[in-house]
Amino acid sequence: MSDTLVTNNKATTSSQQCHLCRRADGSQIPYTDLPADLQQLVEANETSHQTDAQVCKDCVAIFTRAQQKLASHTNIFSDSDRAPPTPLRMDADERFTGRDITIAFLDSGFYAHKDLTEPVNRIIAYHSIFTPEDDPTLLQSPDVASWHGMMTSVVAAGNGFLSDGLYKGIAPDANVVLVKIGKTGRIPEENIESGLRWVLAKERRLSHSHSKHLRWWRFRTTLFCTTPLQGC
Protein backbone atom coordinates (compact mmCIF):
# COMPACT_ATOMS: atom_id res chain seq x y z
CA MET A 1 0.00 0.00 0.00
CA SER A 2 2.77 2.42 0.89
CA ASP A 3 4.75 1.73 -2.29
CA THR A 4 1.68 2.63 -4.34
CA LEU A 5 1.36 5.88 -2.49
CA VAL A 6 5.00 6.66 -3.18
CA THR A 7 4.68 5.98 -6.89
CA ASN A 8 1.50 7.95 -7.31
CA ASN A 9 2.93 11.05 -5.70
CA LYS A 10 6.45 10.94 -7.07
CA ALA A 11 5.99 13.65 -9.72
CA THR A 12 4.67 16.30 -7.36
CA THR A 13 7.22 15.94 -4.58
CA SER A 14 10.59 15.32 -6.22
CA SER A 15 12.16 18.61 -5.09
CA GLN A 16 11.55 17.95 -1.39
CA GLN A 17 13.82 16.32 1.15
CA CYS A 18 12.69 13.39 3.24
CA HIS A 19 11.83 14.68 6.69
CA LEU A 20 13.31 11.57 8.30
CA CYS A 21 16.54 10.78 6.42
CA ARG A 22 17.10 14.13 4.61
CA ARG A 23 17.61 12.41 1.28
CA ALA A 24 16.05 13.92 -1.82
CA ASP A 25 15.78 11.05 -4.25
CA GLY A 26 12.50 12.11 -5.81
CA SER A 27 10.44 9.44 -4.09
CA GLN A 28 8.97 11.65 -1.35
CA ILE A 29 5.31 11.74 -0.59
CA PRO A 30 3.46 14.08 1.77
CA TYR A 31 3.45 12.84 5.32
CA THR A 32 -0.31 13.32 5.38
CA ASP A 33 -0.73 10.78 2.55
CA LEU A 34 0.49 7.97 4.80
CA PRO A 35 -2.09 5.74 6.46
CA ALA A 36 -3.10 7.13 9.85
CA ASP A 37 -1.49 4.33 11.85
CA LEU A 38 1.78 4.74 9.95
CA GLN A 39 1.67 8.50 10.53
CA GLN A 40 1.34 7.79 14.23
CA LEU A 41 4.40 5.53 14.26
CA VAL A 42 6.50 7.99 12.27
CA GLU A 43 5.43 10.90 14.45
CA ALA A 44 6.40 9.02 17.60
CA ASN A 45 9.92 8.47 16.28
CA GLU A 46 10.86 11.78 14.69
CA THR A 47 12.79 14.55 16.38
CA SER A 48 10.43 17.27 15.23
CA HIS A 49 7.07 17.17 13.56
CA GLN A 50 5.97 19.16 10.53
CA THR A 51 2.53 18.61 9.08
CA ASP A 52 3.74 19.55 5.58
CA ALA A 53 6.75 17.21 5.72
CA GLN A 54 7.68 14.73 3.00
CA VAL A 55 8.75 11.13 3.57
CA CYS A 56 10.80 9.10 1.10
CA LYS A 57 10.03 5.66 -0.27
CA ASP A 58 12.83 3.98 1.70
CA CYS A 59 11.66 5.45 5.00
CA VAL A 60 8.08 4.46 4.27
CA ALA A 61 9.29 0.91 3.64
CA ILE A 62 11.31 0.87 6.88
CA PHE A 63 8.43 2.12 8.99
CA THR A 64 6.00 -0.23 7.27
CA ARG A 65 8.25 -3.16 8.14
CA ALA A 66 8.60 -1.81 11.67
CA GLN A 67 4.86 -1.54 11.99
CA GLN A 68 4.41 -5.15 10.91
CA LYS A 69 7.11 -6.37 13.26
CA LEU A 70 5.75 -4.41 16.21
CA ALA A 71 2.24 -5.68 15.51
CA SER A 72 3.49 -9.25 15.73
CA HIS A 73 4.76 -8.64 19.28
CA THR A 74 1.84 -6.81 20.83
CA ASN A 75 1.38 -9.76 23.19
CA ILE A 76 4.65 -8.72 24.83
CA PHE A 77 4.58 -4.93 24.64
CA SER A 78 1.28 -3.16 24.80
CA ASP A 79 3.00 0.06 23.78
CA SER A 80 5.20 -1.53 21.15
CA ASP A 81 3.85 0.71 18.41
CA ARG A 82 6.20 3.41 19.67
CA ALA A 83 9.73 2.16 19.19
CA PRO A 84 11.01 0.30 16.11
CA PRO A 85 13.90 -2.10 16.74
CA THR A 86 17.39 -0.76 16.03
CA PRO A 87 18.13 -2.89 12.92
CA LEU A 88 14.96 -1.58 11.34
CA ARG A 89 15.75 1.98 12.26
CA MET A 90 19.16 1.57 10.66
CA ASP A 91 17.81 -0.47 7.72
CA ALA A 92 20.46 -3.04 8.60
CA ASP A 93 21.03 -6.03 6.36
CA GLU A 94 19.85 -8.92 8.53
CA ARG A 95 22.05 -11.40 6.67
CA PHE A 96 24.96 -10.07 8.74
CA THR A 97 24.59 -10.96 12.40
CA GLY A 98 28.12 -10.62 13.77
CA ARG A 99 28.67 -14.36 13.95
CA ASP A 100 32.36 -15.19 14.58
CA ILE A 101 33.01 -11.54 15.32
CA THR A 102 34.06 -10.23 18.71
CA ILE A 103 33.49 -6.61 19.57
CA ALA A 104 35.41 -4.94 22.37
CA PHE A 105 33.64 -2.16 24.24
CA LEU A 106 35.42 0.34 26.44
CA ASP A 107 33.17 2.37 28.67
CA SER A 108 32.51 3.53 32.23
CA GLY A 109 30.85 0.28 33.18
CA PHE A 110 28.72 -2.60 31.99
CA TYR A 111 25.96 -4.92 33.09
CA ALA A 112 25.37 -8.56 32.22
CA HIS A 113 22.11 -7.88 30.41
CA LYS A 114 20.22 -11.04 29.52
CA ASP A 115 20.23 -10.02 25.87
CA LEU A 116 23.97 -10.68 26.02
CA THR A 117 24.02 -13.71 28.31
CA GLU A 118 21.00 -15.82 27.35
CA PRO A 119 20.59 -18.48 26.10
CA VAL A 120 24.39 -18.50 25.68
CA ASN A 121 26.73 -16.12 27.45
CA ARG A 122 28.43 -14.09 24.73
CA ILE A 123 30.44 -11.96 27.14
CA ILE A 124 33.70 -13.79 26.56
CA ALA A 125 35.81 -11.50 28.72
CA TYR A 126 35.46 -8.71 31.23
CA HIS A 127 38.20 -6.46 32.49
CA SER A 128 38.29 -3.47 34.79
CA ILE A 129 41.37 -1.30 34.77
CA PHE A 130 40.62 -0.49 38.42
CA THR A 131 40.91 -3.97 39.86
CA PRO A 132 43.86 -6.36 39.80
CA GLU A 133 41.64 -9.41 39.27
CA ASP A 134 39.00 -9.61 36.57
CA ASP A 135 35.78 -10.58 38.28
CA PRO A 136 32.83 -11.12 35.91
CA THR A 137 30.44 -11.28 38.87
CA LEU A 138 30.84 -7.50 39.09
CA LEU A 139 28.73 -7.38 35.93
CA GLN A 140 25.77 -8.56 38.00
CA SER A 141 25.80 -5.51 40.26
CA PRO A 142 23.78 -2.47 39.21
CA ASP A 143 25.91 0.65 39.15
CA VAL A 144 25.09 4.18 38.06
CA ALA A 145 28.26 4.16 35.95
CA SER A 146 27.12 1.15 33.94
CA TRP A 147 24.10 2.41 32.04
CA HIS A 148 25.94 3.79 29.01
CA GLY A 149 28.10 0.73 28.47
CA MET A 150 25.10 -1.54 28.90
CA MET A 151 23.14 0.51 26.39
CA THR A 152 25.82 0.53 23.72
CA SER A 153 26.76 -3.12 24.07
CA VAL A 154 23.13 -4.26 23.94
CA VAL A 155 22.22 -1.97 21.06
CA ALA A 156 25.13 -3.43 19.14
CA ALA A 157 25.03 -7.08 20.13
CA GLY A 158 21.86 -7.78 22.09
CA ASN A 159 19.81 -10.68 20.79
CA GLY A 160 16.41 -9.53 22.04
CA PHE A 161 16.16 -12.38 24.55
CA LEU A 162 13.91 -10.35 26.86
CA SER A 163 11.64 -9.22 24.03
CA ASP A 164 11.12 -12.46 22.11
CA GLY A 165 13.70 -11.30 19.58
CA LEU A 166 11.99 -8.01 18.81
CA TYR A 167 14.52 -5.56 20.23
CA LYS A 168 17.69 -7.20 19.04
CA GLY A 169 20.83 -5.28 18.15
CA ILE A 170 22.59 -5.00 14.82
CA ALA A 171 25.02 -7.87 15.55
CA PRO A 172 22.97 -10.27 17.69
CA ASP A 173 25.38 -13.19 17.23
CA ALA A 174 28.58 -11.31 18.04
CA ASN A 175 30.67 -12.03 21.10
CA VAL A 176 31.59 -9.10 23.29
CA VAL A 177 34.54 -8.13 25.44
CA LEU A 178 33.69 -5.54 28.06
CA VAL A 179 36.37 -3.27 29.44
CA LYS A 180 35.60 -0.89 32.26
CA ILE A 181 37.76 2.19 31.97
CA GLY A 182 35.82 4.80 33.94
CA LYS A 183 33.50 5.47 36.84
CA THR A 184 31.27 8.48 36.58
CA GLY A 185 32.04 11.65 34.66
CA ARG A 186 34.59 12.16 31.95
CA ILE A 187 36.91 9.26 31.17
CA PRO A 188 40.59 10.35 31.23
CA GLU A 189 42.59 9.65 28.10
CA GLU A 190 45.08 7.53 30.01
CA ASN A 191 42.23 5.23 31.01
CA ILE A 192 41.22 4.82 27.38
CA GLU A 193 44.81 4.05 26.46
CA SER A 194 45.06 1.53 29.28
CA GLY A 195 41.88 -0.22 28.13
CA LEU A 196 42.97 -0.32 24.51
CA ARG A 197 46.35 -1.75 25.46
CA TRP A 198 44.66 -4.49 27.49
CA VAL A 199 42.44 -5.38 24.53
CA LEU A 200 45.37 -5.54 22.15
CA ALA A 201 47.46 -7.59 24.59
CA LYS A 202 44.65 -10.10 25.14
CA GLU A 203 43.51 -10.33 21.54
CA ARG A 204 45.55 -13.38 20.64
CA ARG A 205 44.61 -15.35 23.74
CA LEU A 206 40.91 -14.61 23.44
CA SER A 207 40.88 -15.38 19.73
CA HIS A 208 42.40 -18.81 20.24
CA SER A 209 40.22 -19.73 23.17
CA HIS A 210 36.88 -18.98 21.55
CA SER A 211 37.01 -19.46 17.82
CA LYS A 212 39.58 -20.26 15.22
CA HIS A 213 37.65 -17.99 12.90
CA LEU A 214 37.40 -15.17 15.38
CA ARG A 215 38.05 -11.77 13.99
CA TRP A 216 38.22 -8.50 15.81
CA TRP A 217 36.88 -5.18 14.87
CA ARG A 218 40.02 -3.14 15.10
CA PHE A 219 39.37 0.47 15.50
CA ARG A 220 41.34 3.63 15.55
CA THR A 221 40.41 6.88 17.13
CA THR A 222 40.99 10.25 15.61
CA LEU A 223 39.83 12.10 18.68
CA PHE A 224 43.12 11.85 20.52
CA CYS A 225 45.62 11.95 17.70
CA THR A 226 48.15 13.96 19.68
CA THR A 227 48.37 11.41 22.47
CA PRO A 228 49.83 7.91 22.74
CA LEU A 229 46.40 6.64 21.67
CA GLN A 230 47.44 7.46 18.13
CA GLY A 231 49.54 4.33 18.08
CA CYS A 232 46.88 1.96 19.41
Ligand SMILES: [Zn+2]
Ligand atom coordinates in the same frame (compact mmCIF):
# COMPACT_ATOMS: atom_id res chain seq x y z
ZN1 LIG B 1 13.75 9.00 4.06
